[in-house]
Amino acid sequence: MTSDTLLKVEHLSMKFGGLMAINDFSFEAKRGDITALIGPNGAGKTTVFNCITGFYKPTMGMITLRQKTGKEYLLERLPDFRITREAKVARTFQNIRLFSGLTVLENLLVAQHNKLMRASGYTILGLLGVGRYGAEAKNAIELARHWLEKADLIDRADDPAGDLPYGAQRRLEIARAMCTEPELLCLDEPAAGLNPRESAALNTLLRGIRSDSGTSILLIEHDMSVVMEISDHVVVLEYGQKISDGTPDHVKNDPRVIAAYLGVEDEEVEQVIADVESLEGGTN
Numbered sequence: 001m002t003s004d005t006l007l008k009v010e011h012l013s014m015k016f017g018g019l020m021a022i023n024d025f026s027f028e029a030k031r032g033d034i035t036a037l038i039g040p041n042g043a044g045k046t047t048v049f050n051c052i053t054g055f056y057k058p059t060m061g062m063i064t065l066r067q068k069t070g071k072e073y074l075l076e077r078l079p080d081f082r083i084t085r086e087a088k089v090a091r092t093f094q095n096i097r098l099f100s101g102l103t104v105l106e107n108l109l110v111a112q113h114n115k116l117m118r119a120s121g122y123t124i125l126g127l128l129g130v131g132r133y134g135a136e137a138k139n140a141i142e143l144a145r146h147w148l149e150k151a152d153l154i155d156r157a158d159d160p161a162g163d164l165p166y167g168a169q170r171r172l173e174i175a176r177a178m179c180t181e182p183e184l185l186c187l188d189e190p191a192a193g194l195n196p197r198e199s200a201a202l203n204t205l206l207r208g209i210r211s212d213s214g215t216s217i218l219l220i221e222h223d224m225s226v227v228m229e230i231s232d233h234v235v236v237l238e239y240g241q242k243i244s245d246g247t248p249d250h251v252k253n254d255p256r257v258i259a260a261y262l263g264v265e266d267e268e269v270e271q272v273i274a275d276v277e278s279l280e281g282g283t284n
């Protein structure tokens with residue numbers, strides 16, 4: 001594992017009864033990169049996420065996370081709460097999971113609850129501001145405000161999270177995950193259901209995370225415009241196996257990827273592309 005490798009997945013397999021959802025899947029994500037995991041419906045992308053974040057224990061394989069400090073964690077051996085707290089992996093889900101009755105700011109403070117409780121020493125005096133709690137509470141609010149600015153939500157800080165438009169709720173989830181100061185942020189279809197303006201705001205936020213925070217991103221996404229625009233590295237899954245791995249340009253032009261997305265056999269791809277090109281020629 002080289003020093004710029006953040007995540008190394010080796011020979012990962014996950015079996016559900018008779019179904020091999022992931023079959024001997026390996027890939028690496030580099031520190032500081034946005035890595036996208038793409039593939040047709042049911043290819044196994046969410047299952048890979050669930051293995052990385054400890055929701056599932058893989059049937060086989062090794063998942064190593066190497067932090068900036070050089071400290072390594074074998075994620076397949078850790079319970080999910082330790083993956084979040086110690087290995088510093090945060091995630092969002094396909095469906096939004098905010099506290100809709102709490103304000104936008106409160107949602108970001110809840111994410112820092114563990115840190116605040118530790119600072120309180122778990123005592124009433126601690127909570128009343130004796131000792132480190134006061135300073136930590138101030139830091140927590142500052143961090144929350146920082147991510148609200150980045151997510152373009154600072155003007156909505158005191159509104160209930162449930163009142164935000166859909167795209168803003170998506171950005172709030174990401175801001176909340178960032179308040180845990182993760183080494184790796186795993187996003188499950190963050191652009192799903194967004195309109196073009198919201199999608200552009202999401203791209204800005206993700207690029208900002210990459211450039212400013214040192215957090216690396218692993219992304220499942222169906223929206224190819226998002227994937228191609230912001231990813232440094234793309235890994236393609238089909239039927240639980242890796243079929244392509246490289247830069248967005250490499251993957252976009254890989255006949256196996258085109259075949260997987262079109263649902264045709266590899267040998268038919270050239271014919272399909274030729275047909276499409278002749279159609280385009282006819283309309284020009």
Ligand SMILES: Nc1ncnc2c1ncn2[C@@H]1O[C@H](COP(=O)(O)OP(=O)(O)OP(=O)(O)O)[C@@H](O)[C@H]1O
Nearest residue numbers: 016017019021039040041042043044045046047048
């Ligand atoms: N808990 C489970 N029990 C049984 N089968 C499962 C379970 N989770 C996933 N599967 C199966 O594993 C396969 C991969 O599913 P997964 O959700 O990982 O795919 P995906 O690539 O994320 O799909 P989508 O793009 O539609 O979200 C599917 O056939 C799915 O039905």
